Amino acid sequence: xxxxxxxxxxxxxxxxxxxxxxxxxxxxxxxxxxxxxxxxxxxxxxxxxxxxxxxxxxxxxxxxxxxxxxxxxxxxxxxxxxxxxxxxxxxxxxxxxxxxxxxxxxxxxxxxxxxxxxxxxxxxxxxxxxxxxxxxxxxxxxxxxxxxxxxxxxxxxxxxxxxxxxxxxxxxxxxxxxxxxxxxxxxxxxxxxxxxxxxxxxxxxxxxxxxxxxxxxxxxxxxxxxxxxxxxxxxxxxxxxxxxxxxxxxxxxxxxxxxxxx
Amino acid sequence: xxxxxxxxxxxxxxxxxxxxxxxxxxxxxxxxxxxxxxxxxxxxxxxxxxxxxxxxxxxxxxxxxxxxxxxxxxxxxxxxxxxxxxxxxxxxxxxxxxxxxxxxxxxxxxxxxxxxxxxxxxxxxxxxxxxxxxxxxxxxxxxxxxxxxxxxxxxxxxxxxxxxxxxxxxxxxxxxxxxxxxxxxxxxxxxxxxxxxxxxxxxxxxxxxxxxxxxxxxxxxxxxxxxxxxxxxxxxxxxxxxxxxxxxxxxxxxxxxxxxxxxxxxxxxxxxxxxxxxxxxxxxxxxxxxxxxxxxxxxxxxxxxxxxxxxxxxxxxxxxxxxxxxxxxxxxxxxxxxxxxxxxxxxxxxxxxxxxxxxxxxxxxxxxxxxxxxxxxxxxxxxxxxxxxxxxxxxxxxxxxxxxxxxxxxxxxxxxxxxxxxxxxxxxxxxxxxxxxxxxxxxxxxxxxxxxxxxxxxxxxxxxxxxxxxxxxxxxxxxxxxxxxxxxxxxxxxxxxxxxxxxxxxxxxxxxxx
Numbered sequence: 001x002x003x004x005x006x007x008x009x010x011x012x013x014x015x016x017x018x019x020x021x022x023x024x025x026x027x028x029x030x031x032x033x034x035x036x037x038x039x040x041x042x043x044x045x046x047x048x049x050x051x052x053x054x055x056x057x058x059x060x061x062x063x064x065x066x067x068x069x070x071x072x073x074x075x076x077x078x079x080x081x082x083x084x085x086x087x088x089x090x091x092x093x094x095x096x097x098x099x100x101x102x103x104x105x106x107x108x109x110x111x112x113x114x115x116x117x118x119x120x121x122x123x124x125x126x127x128x129x130x131x132x133x134x135x136x137x138x139x140x141x142x143x144x145x146x147x148x149x150x151x152x153x154x155x156x157x158x159x160x161x162x163x164x165x166x167x168x169x170x171x172x173x174x175x176x177x178x179x180x181x182x183x184x185x186x187x188x189x190x191x192x193x194x195x196x197x198x199x200x201x202x203x204x205x206x207x208x209x210x211x212x213x214x215x216x217x218x219x220x221x222x223x224x225x226x227x228x229x230x231x232x233x234x235x236x237x238x239x240x241x242x243x244x245x246x247x248x249x250x251x252x253x254x255x256x257x258x259x260x261x262x
Numbered sequence: 263x264x265x266x267x268x269x270x271x272x273x274x275x276x277x278x279x280x281x282x283x284x285x286x287x288x289x290x291x292x293x294x295x296x297x298x299x300x301x302x303x304x305x306x307x308x309x310x311x312x313x314x315x316x317x318x319x320x321x322x323x324x325x326x327x328x329x330x331x332x333x334x335x336x337x338x339x340x341x342x343x344x345x346x347x348x349x350x351x352x353x354x355x356x357x358x359x360x361x362x363x364x365x366x367x368x369x370x371x372x373x374x375x376x377x378x379x380x381x382x383x384x385x386x387x388x389x390x391x392x393x394x395x396x397x398x399x400x401x402x403x404x405x406x407x408x409x410x411x412x413x414x415x416x417x418x419x420x421x422x423x424x425x426x427x428x429x430x431x432x433x434x435x436x437x438x439x440x441x442x443x444x445x446x447x448x449x450x451x452x453x454x455x456x457x458x459x460x461x462x463x464x465x466x467x468x469x470x471x472x473x474x475x476x477x478x479x480x481x482x483x484x485x486x487x488x489x490x491x492x493x494x495x496x497x498x499x500x501x502x503x504x505x506x507x508x509x510x511x512x513x514x515x516x517x518x519x520x521x522x523x524x525x526x527x528x529x530x531x532x533x534x535x536x537x538x539x540x541x542x543x544x545x546x547x548x549x550x551x552x553x554x555x556x557x558x559x560x561x562x563x564x565x566x567x568x569x570x571x572x573x574x575x576x577x578x579x580x581x582x583x584x585x586x587x588x589x590x591x592x593x594x595x596x597x598x599x600x601x602x603x604x605x606x607x608x609x610x611x612x613x614x615x616x617x618x619x620x621x622x623x624x625x626x627x628x629x630x631x632x633x634x635x636x637x638x639x640x641x642x643x644x645x646x647x648x649x650x651x652x653x654x655x656x657x658x659x660x661x662x663x664x665x666x667x668x669x670x671x672x673x674x675x676x677x678x679x680x681x682x683x684x685x686x687x688x689x690x691x692x693x694x695x696x697x698x699x700x701x702x703x704x705x706x707x708x709x710x711x712x713x714x715x716x717x718x719x720x721x722x723x724x725x726x727x728x729x730x731x732x733x734x735x736x737x738x739x740x741x742x743x744x745x746x747x748x749x750x751x752x753x754x755x756x757x758x759x760x761x762x763x764x765x766x767x768x769x770x771x772x773x774x775x776x
Contacts, residue, residue, distance in 0.1 A: 012617070031616070033615070033617060072614065075612075186611075187611040187612055187613055187618055187621065187622075188611075188612050188614070189607060189608045189609065189610045189611065189612060190523065190593055190594065190596065190597035190600070190607040190608075190610045190612055191597065191606075191607035191608040191610070192608070192612075193590070193593065193594075193612060194594060194597065194607065
C-alpha cells in the first residue's frame with residue numbers, strides 16, 4: 001500500500017495579528033507548525049503501513065524553510081518527503097494548490113491512497129483534499145473518523161456527518177481527509193531521529209513536476225485576496241452588584257428582556 | 263471583611279482536600295491593607311492563603327481570620343540586573359505562576375502604574391529574546407506567595423533548584439503590622455545574629471540557631487544555616503513568620519533548544535540503571551519516573567499515544583541547550599544509554615518543540631490528576647477517604663533501596679498505589695488510592711513507617727510540598743523534639759503571639775503566654 005500524505009505549514013496560532021496600517025500579517029514572533037489535522041493524517045498512514053506494508057511519502061507545498069518541518073516528519077518513520085517550492089507556486093488559491101499537489105502526487109507515482117487533514121487551521125476551507133481528488137480523477141471521502149477496512153484496491157471508511165456518521169466504501173486509489181478523532185498522533189522516537197539524520201527532503205520546482213505554470217500560483221488561481229482588514233471588536237463590561245438574587249434578576253433582564261437571548 | 267457564609271465555604275479548603283473553619287475572610291489589595299488587618303487582629307489567629315493549591319493543608323484555617331492574597335495579583339515592575347545579566351520581576355504575592363508564564367511568553371505586561379525605569383527595562387527585555395522563571399510546580403495555578411511559602415519546586419528543579427534560588431527580594435508584613443524588606447546579599451545572618459530595620463525605623467534583631475539539613479532536596483521546616491541570607495529563612499516558612507506581600511523573582515534567558523524524551527524500559531531495575539547512568543553521563547534539567555502502576559492507570563484513563571504493553575516503567579528526561587546540534591547529541595546519547603540498560607531507541611517519544619513538549623508534560627501531569635479523579639469518586643462513597651501522597655526524598659545511594667521498599671510494602675499490604683515523580687532528585691511520590699476506610703488506615707500507618715525509614719537513611723519527610731498541617735508529626739520524627747523547640751524559638755522572634763498560620767509546622771498552635 002503506497003500512501004501519500006499532504007501536509008501544510010501553518011502559523012502556530014489562530015489569533016493572527018494584522019498590522020492596522022498595512023493590513024498585512026504580522027509575522028514577527030509567529031511560530032510555524034505542521035497543520036494539526038495533518039498530524040492525524042500522518043498517523044493514520046503510518047498505522048496502515050504497519051498493517052499492510054508499502055511506503056508513506058509526505059508531500060507539501062510551501063516556502064523553502066518548510067524543508068525543516070519535513071525533516072522532522074521523516075523522523076516519524078515516513079519513507080520519503082517531497083517539497084514543492086518555487087516562486088511560481090506562490091499566492092495559490094485552493095484550486096491552484098490542488099493542481100500543484102496533484103502534479104506532485106503524479107510525479108511520486110504508483111499511489112494507492114492520499115490522506116489529507118480535513119482542513120488547514122489558517123485557511124479553514126477544507127477544499128484542497130476534494131480538489132486534489134478531482135485533479136487526480138479518483139474518488140474521495142471527507143471527514144473520515146475511522147478506517148474500518150483497507151486492502152488492495154478497496155477501503156471502507158466511517159465519516160462524520162452533520163447528524164451522525166456514515167460508512168462509505170471506495171475503490172482505490174482514492175483520497176481521504178481525516179478528522180482529529182481518528183487517532184492520537186505519535187511523537188518521533190530517538191531511533192527515528194537517528195535514521196532521519198541521513199534522509200534528505202526532495203525539493204521540486206515547477207519545472208521538476210512539469211506543470212503548466214499558468215495553472216499554478218497566483219496565475220492559476222480562481223480567487224484573489226482583494227483586501228484584508230482588522231475586524232472591529234467592541235466589548236462593554238457592566239458590573240452587577242447587590243444580592244445574588246438581585247444580580248440574577250439584573251442578568252435575566254439584560255440578557256432575556258433587553259437582548260432577547262433564548 | 264466578609265463573614266464565612268455559604269459563599270466563602272471554598273476558602274475553608276485547599277488542594278489537600280481537608281477542611282477547616284474560620285470566622286471571617288479578608289481580601290486585601292495592598293500591603294497597607296494587610297498591615298491594617300493584622301493591627302486589628304490583636305490575638306486572633308490569621309491563616310494566609312494564596313491560590314490554595316497546596317497539598318499539605320497549609321492554607322486550611324483553624325479558626326480566626328483568613329487573609330486571602332488572591333487579589334494582590336499585579337506585576338508591579340521590572341529591572342535589569344546589569345551585574346548578573348538578568349531581569350528581575352516584581353510581583354505581588356497573589357500573582358499566579360500561569361500568569362507569569364503567559365506574560366513572559368507574550369512579552370506583554372499590564373504596565374499601568376509602572377515606573378519609568380520599569381518601562382525602560384521592558385523595552386530592553388523585548389529586544390533580548392525570551393526569558394523565563396525556572397520553578398515549575400505541576401500546578402501552574404499556584405500563586406507566587408504560595409510558592410515562596412513552601413519553597414515549591416517541580417521537574418526542572420533537578421537542574422534549576424527550587425523557588426528559593428530564584429527569589430531576590432521579599433516584602434514581608436510581620437504579625438505586629440510592621441513591614442520589612444529582605445534582600446539577598448544585603449540582609450545576612452552573621453555568626454547566628456541578624457539585624458533588620460522595619461519601615462517604621464524599629465530595629466529587629468535576634469539569634470538564629472543553625473540546624474543540620476538533610477543532604478537532599480528539602481521543604482521541611484525552617485532553613486537555618488550559618489551565615490545565610492535572612493530571606494532564605496522566610497522562603498519555605500509556610501506563612502508562620504510573616505506575610506509575604508511582594509517578591510522580586512529572577513528571570514533567566516530561555517534556552518534556545520528545549521527537548522523532552524519519554525523512554526520506556528522493560529523493568530524497574532533497568533529503569534533505575536538508566537537513571538543512574540543519565541545522571542552521571544549527561545546534563546538533563548529533569549528526570550521523572552512513572553512506575554508500571556502509573557503507566558497502567560494512564561493507559562486506562564488518559565488520552566495518550568499508544569505504548570507497548572511489554573514496557574513496564576517510563577522515565578522522562580528533559581534537556582535545555584544552546585542549539586539544536588548540541589541537544590540532538592544529548593538525545594542520541596540518551597538513546598544509547600537506554601539501549602545499554604535494556605531499552606529500545608524506538609520505544610521513546612521525543613518532543614522537539616513547545617507543542618510536543620506540552621503533550622509530554624500533560625502525560626506527566628495526568629498521573630496525579632487521574633489519581634485525584636479516582637479519589638473524588640471514592641470519596642462520594644466514603645467521605646473519610648482521602649489520597650495519601652508521600653513527598654519524601656532520600657540520598658542518591660538510597661534510591662534503589664527506597665524504591666524496593668515502596669514496592670514490597672505496597673504489595674504486602676495489598677494496596678492500590680502509583681509511584682511517580684522526581685527521580686532525578688531521588689524524590690518520588692507514592693500516591694495510595696484507598697478502596698475502603700481499611701485501606702486508608704493501613705496506608706496512613708505505612709506512610710509513617712516510610713517516614714521513619716527515610717529519616718533513618720538521611721532523607722526528608724517533605725521535599726517540595728511542605729509540612730503544612732498534615733506532616734507535623736513527621737517533621738518531629740525528622741528533627742526531633744529539640745529541633746522543633748529551636749524552630750519554635752525562631753517563630754517567637756517574628757510572631758511572639760503565635761497568630762500566624764497556627765497549626766503549620768508545629769504540633770499545636772503556639773499561643774501567647776505559653
